[in-house]
Amino acid sequence: MSRRCFVVEFKEPLGYGDGLTFQERAFEKVSAGEADGILLLLEHKPVFTVGRSGGRENLLVDERVLEAYGIELYETNRGGNITYHGPGQIVAYPIFNLSKWKKDLPWYVSCLEEVVIQVLKDYNIKAGRKPKYRGVWVADKKIAAIGIAADRWITMHGFAFNVRVDKSHFELINPCGIKEFSVASLDDFVEDVDFREVVKKVKEKFSLVFETNFKKELSEGMS
Structure with a gap:
């Protein structure tokens, strides 16, 4: 199937609220049929987000400590528990009309995991899934968290x-509500990792996994 899909890459870290605004704009464009999919790739300024499953009980410090660290706290409508976003972390927001792919949310989440697994494979890192927990894992360490929402597919x-994220920030929460495992970062395994190279690989793997060529041209208001 031929699909009209675009990628928008942000060079500077965004506040979480700004990220939501860009998602909403992309959602409007996809809903209006201007695109079948818009992939937003960005970094966030430091923020803890709480999903629909809750997660405030997994915040291990009070808001005064967050203020001292310069970390925002946001409640959001995605699935999942509490998680962290910050510089050195690639955040991918695919605003996809699954009617153009497959109306199957578990399939879609598996595809998102596969994108990261394929990127890590390029660095000779064996990554996989855990049956109980969504996301991407290297042994017992979580290297990518996933939380989605969908409306009309x-x-x-x-x-x-x-x-190459500051892992000390993860120590302020039980990431995704998980206490028995820890987190990993690509720079744990790859010396002098090139962040922009990894972003490029993420774009390539999205094209591969979702069998779609993403164009860069997009109308005003997205970047």
């Missing part, structure tokens, strides 16, 4: 892939 939110 159009997706929002997506994944957060740790590339």
